[in-house]
Amino acid sequence: MRVLLLGGTAEGRALAAHLHPDVDVVSSLAGRVPDPALPVGEVRVGGFGGVDGLAAYLSEHRVDAVVDATHPFAATITAHAASACRRLGVPSVVLARPAWPHGRAIVVGSDAQAADVVAAQAFSRVFLTTGRSGTAAFSASNAWFLIRAVTAPDGHTLPPRHQLVLSRGPYRYDDELRLLRDHDIDALVTKNSGGDMTRAKLDAAEALGVAVVMVDRPALPDGVDTVTTVDDAVEWVRARG
Ligand code: NAP
Numbered sequence: 001m002r003v004l005l006l007g008g009t010a011e012g013r014a015l016a017a018h019l020h021p022d023v024d025v026v027s028s029l030a031g032r033v034p035d036p037a038l039p040v041g042e043v044r045v046g047g048f049g050g051v052d053g054l055a056a057y058l059s060e061h062r063v064d065a066v067v068d069a070t071h072p073f074a075a076t077i078t079a080h081a082a083s084a085c086r087r088l089g090v091p092s093v094v095l096a097r098p099a100w101p102h103g104r105a106i107v108v109g110s111d112a113q114a115a116d117v118v119a120a121q122a123f124s125r126v127f128l129t130t131g132r133s134g135t136a137a138f139s140a141s142n143a144w145f146l147i148r149a150v151t152a153p154d155g156h157t158l159p160p161r162h163q164l165v166l167s168r169g170p171y172r173y174d175d176e177l178r179l180l181r182d183h184d185i186d187a188l189v190t191k192n193s194g195g196d197m198t199r200a201k202l203d204a205a206e207a208l209g210v211a212v213v214m215v216d217r218p219a220l221p222d223g224v225d226t227v228t229t230v231d232d233a234v235e236w237v238r239a240r241g
Helices: 010-019 050-060 075-088 111-120 173-182 200-208 230-238
Strands: 002-006 024-029 042-045 065-068 092-095 106-108 125-128 144-149 162-166 187-191 211-215
Touching: 002 010, 010 024, 010 092, 010 230, 050 075, 065 075, 065 230, 075 092, 092 230, 106 111, 111 187, 111 211, 173 200, 187 200, 200 211
Parallel strands: 002 024, 002 065, 024 042, 065 092, 106 211, 125 144, 125 187, 144 162, 187 211
Antiparallel strands: none
């Protein structure tokens, strides 16, 4: 049985480790991050070329099943995988880690709406963690930003007043608390990524009374099968073996 595992996440790596070597798994990474954390087993890197390219890959490599363990905000590849698998009748499942509870966060539907909230509430020192592509919406903001991302955003997408921190999770509660305190942060802007690797910032914000602006997740494509844990994804694969 040959499985294509769309990854780029800790769950993707954990799933590859559970399945390899009993199952013939190929993990796929987009290739965005220099020096990525690599899953065990076979790995391919780079886009497929849209739905047609992915469908061609699935046929050519005789893929029997697809597990989409991409990040909850990687909506394009998730839509492409659902379409390509539907077209070819290849079974597929999305490993969708549970969302974080909203708590008292101000929930918005996009980075642009998050920027509107920052302006409307006159937040002045913002911890921005929406990633490399999440800074453009704030490029005209008057606030000061502590921007944390895995890879540097393009210079022209950055707000005029900011400090950039390049790093990769997981992050610890004590460190997040110190970061918020040291930079006198009054608002945290985050995606609702879910999972434990990056949730400590929410707990630290809660403890310090820092406002949270949370960008809600894009919807999953209609009709896709989902599981929420790596163990359930393992079972889903084994049930098809
Ligand atoms: P995206 O917007 O959904 O996808 C854009 C294009 O990148 C896709 O159309 C596809 O190109 C290619 N692609 C994405 N994921 C791929 C994969 N696993 N293998 C091969 N090609 C892939 O994706 P994104 O938000 O840029 O995320 C890219 C990768 O980073 C994903 O693997 C995701 O799991 C990981 N990641 C994303 C985030 C986030 O916040 N978005 C956070 C952490 C990790 P083609 O159309 O040419 O096939």
